[in-house]
């Protein structure tokens with residue numbers, strides 16, 4: 001059996017046995033929800049319904065109910081889109097890239113991170129849909145054979161690349177997530193006593209038998225899917241960034257965007273995983289599985305990607321001056337000192353300065369500061385997209401076209417609404433799905449479990 | 460530039476779609492609703508448009524206009540839009556479709572007039588005469604500041620004007636190769652003009 005050095009911190013705390021892991025992970029699924037869950041769920045449902053109302057109002061009345069105008073034709077819609085897609089990235093990175101690199105700490109967080117990915121990508125996919133003037137024609141963005149004559153999609157358009165990128169990403173992530181869930185669903189099925197849940201979980205577990213052959217296939221498929229998903233971590237946000245990078249608008253037309261967006265996406269994704277898991281570990285009593293070490297690992301990823309993002313901001317600024325292109329120079333001066341300086345300042349503070357605090361061990365190992373800092377990053381990354389989109393558009397080439405963007409209650413409602421929908425899904429998930437990859441976790445118990453490590457150390 | 464009054468040398472400049480030959484709005488449309496015609500027009504196909512507004516963002520001149528509401532029925536525009544009442548509806552040009560909500564629109568260089576002019580010439584079996592087709596703006600301008608015509612016709616007025624030393628493209632440096640030329644304003648000022656570009 002594989003042994004692990006004693007100086008590596010254990011990944012599973014307490015005196016756990018295989019059975020105890022099953023008990024701990026199945027507890028939320030089998031038990032009753034407490035009143036906090038119901039409170040959180042009701043708030044999420046109300047906010048979600050409000051958002052749905054705003055979406056329906058937009059579809060019924062027209063995009064004019066948003067704060068957009070002729071100068072700023074995209075604002076919160078695409079900001080939210082990019083924000084949500086970015087958040088999704090951490091899940092894939094954790095489950096695919098960390099799997100390929102055999103990082104054992106991923107096992108405690110990959111399930112929830114992937115769930116977050118799926119839900120975040122769903123929220124993201126909503127925006128390109130509802131931002132269309134005629135959403136009922138949305139299917140035209142798919143290259144479907146049709147009887148309209150020679151009409152076909154425009155393969156030159158980055159928006160079309162988005163369609164392919166997002167749909168591939170969503171389907172691969174969903175399959176990957178689901179494959180991982182099958183053995184765990186089977187465990188719940190085997191333990192279920194109520195006929196309804198027994199039936200539901202047997203359907204969900206696809207008749208998993210758990211024999212050695214099935215496990216071999218399971219591991220092979222996971223590896224193959226990890227291999228498929230890894231390039232997607234990089235491709236999706238690169239393609240999203242091309243919406244901007246391939247345009248002619250100063251502030252958008254930048255070759256640095258693809259790598260910078262990918263780093264930003266991982267940055268924001270980890271921050272969101274951090275926010276969610278810090279709550280989940282408490283509420284679902286998973287402190288022995290999602291340990292301070294896990295939090296610290298994620299904070300390290302945050303500080304590294306945050307620094308990459310910081311370097312990207314500064315090089316953008318430098319190049320805008322160094323290139324000697326007046327429009328470019330103005331676009332960045334205007335970002336930093338123009339009417340939206342506050343958005344730029346929030347972005348810089350939340351994304352570049354504040355995460356640097358994670359260099360201090362005490363801060364990165366403290367739950368409270370990790371939580372607060374992760375919120376800052378979430379906010380900062382929203383501002384980053386807002387800054388890129390709105391400040392570039394609101395003052396472009398001709399001063400006669402300059403304008404401002406003022407959000408309406410519908411803009412705000414839809415944004416908050418997607419957060420509500422996201423939490424509705426996530427809270428439901430935490431009640432009906434095993435939130436930890438329990439069978440995978442068992443595979444590291446003997447090498448990285450606290451009790452076993454102590455045992456090995458003593459003999 | 461922030462405060463116009465500090466730059467008293469502002470000029471009046473009608474700005475419509477420049478019908479770029481290298482149009483940034485055309486490449487970004489996912490459904491190819493805006494395309495280039497072989498006559499050099501940037502065409503907008505309203506009934507293909509799904510309203511992503513990407514084209515408007517990517518137009519350096521910001522000349523595209525979006526139908527934010529259903530202007531012919533939305534109660535917010537009853538007092539503004541004559542098309543909402545049966546009688547005043549008659550001001551609408553019968554040759555031009557009323558654009559629906561959620562689609563992009565812009566200057567088409569009066570494509571309906573161009574088509575009609577071409578048909579008239581065809582019926583009379585004679586080549587299209589320079590000046591036979593007028594856009595609404597060129598017809599309306601009392602000082603003939605706007606000329607419309609066939610740039611490939613070597614003897615056309617628009618060709619002569621475009622080859623004139625005063626002719627330039629707005630935002631030429633962006634490289635979109637517009638089909639609209641402007642003429643610099645000749646000012647009697649003490650200032651030396653900056654070196655003209657090309």
Ligand code: SF4
Pocket residue numbers: 475476477478479482483484485501517518519520521522523565635
């Ligand atoms: S002026 Fe704008 S709308 Fe017209 S062709 Fe050029 S980019 Fe397109």
